[in-house]
Amino acid sequence: MSYLSDNYVEETRFGFWFLRSHTWQHHVLRVAINDLRSLFSEPLPVHPVLLDAGCGQGKSFQYLRQTFAPQRLIGVDADPHSLDLSGAEATRQGMDVELIGSDCATLAVPDASVDLLFCHQTFHHLVEQDKALAEFYRVLKPGGYLLFAESTEAYIDTWVIRWLFRHPMHVQKSAAGYLEMIRRQGFEFGPHNVSYPYLWWSRAKDFGLLERWGLRQPKPFGQREETLVNVVARKPLEGAV
Template sequence: MNYASPTYVEETRIGFHFLRSHTWQHHVLRVAINDLQRMVGRPLPLGGTLLDVGCGQGKSFRLLHDAFEPTRMLGLDADPHSLLLSSAEAEREELKVELLTADCADIPLPDHSVDIVFCHQTFHHLVEQERALAQFWRVLKPGGWLLFAESTKAYIDTWVIRWFFRHPMHVQKTAEEYLDMLRQQGFEFGPQNVSFPYLWWSRSKDFGLLERWGLRAAPPPGQREETLVNAAVRKPA
């Protein structure tokens, strides 16, 4: 396969199929988009151009369209096979989506051409993270939003994820390290724009079973190693 990124880390067969599943679309994507939408606040940035970086197989398209009603939607991915499935997904949902086979570290769009960049569970797959974040900043219009949702090193570096999926382990970061990257790039955000979901599927050892069975109390924020971080951050106007 000829990937658009020279540093692309190919997903496992199990991982590839999981990313087209009902579980992925409704228990991961939908939950994250609802959370990000809440953190953006009112009024929502409706209309304009929305870019889904690392769009994969297009399972986000309908959810993003309904949440933000973009007048132009673009999906970018380095994997041509995923984009074929994205095209089929857009057609099935009767959505017009422009697809770009490209590297997140080299986005083929003009400066200040995008109103929203959606980056969901993509960043931990990227080797050139600083370059990619700089590209998100470049293509965003002043006042534009980056909707950022990530798994952290605490989750990616577990036996379950290592066994079933494939990632560049040397670039994995903590929640605070990801937030520091966003700050250093220049994005603005406050506590109301950040959340640390502690969802069952992200629990590093037992998927939260002991807590659901009443055998252990869930650790409160500040007393646990965060497995997920969501942030709705803005490029200054």
């Protein structure tokens, strides 16, 4: 397979299958988009231009339409086969989606042209994370929003996930590490714009089974290593023309 990024880490067969499963769509994508929606401090942009960075097989499209009602939806991915599947998914949903084959570190999108940039479970796949984040900042309009939902190193670096999936392990970060990177790029957000979901599937050691069976008490926030971090971060209005 020829990918559109020199740094692309090929997914396993299981991983590729999982990204079109009901579990992925209902328990991961849908939940993350609903959570991100709840983290906005201000009203949503009306009929925004929305870019899905790392759109994969397009399973996010229907949820993004339902939640944000974009006037224009752009999907970006570095895997040509995934883009083909995204196109088929858009057709099934009766949606007009512009698909771009591109590495997130070199987005073929004009400056200040996007209102919302959705990056869900993509960033931990990217080797050139600083470049990608700079590109996200560049393509967003002043006042535009980054919708960032990510698994942390505490989840990715477990035997279950390393066995089932493929990731560039040297770039994985903690929740605090991702938030610091986003803030350092120049994005603005407060504690009310951040959440740390503690979902059953993100508990890689036992998927929450011991807690469900009453054999262990869940660790409260502040006493556990977070496995997920979601943030809605805004590009400042300063510099707007």
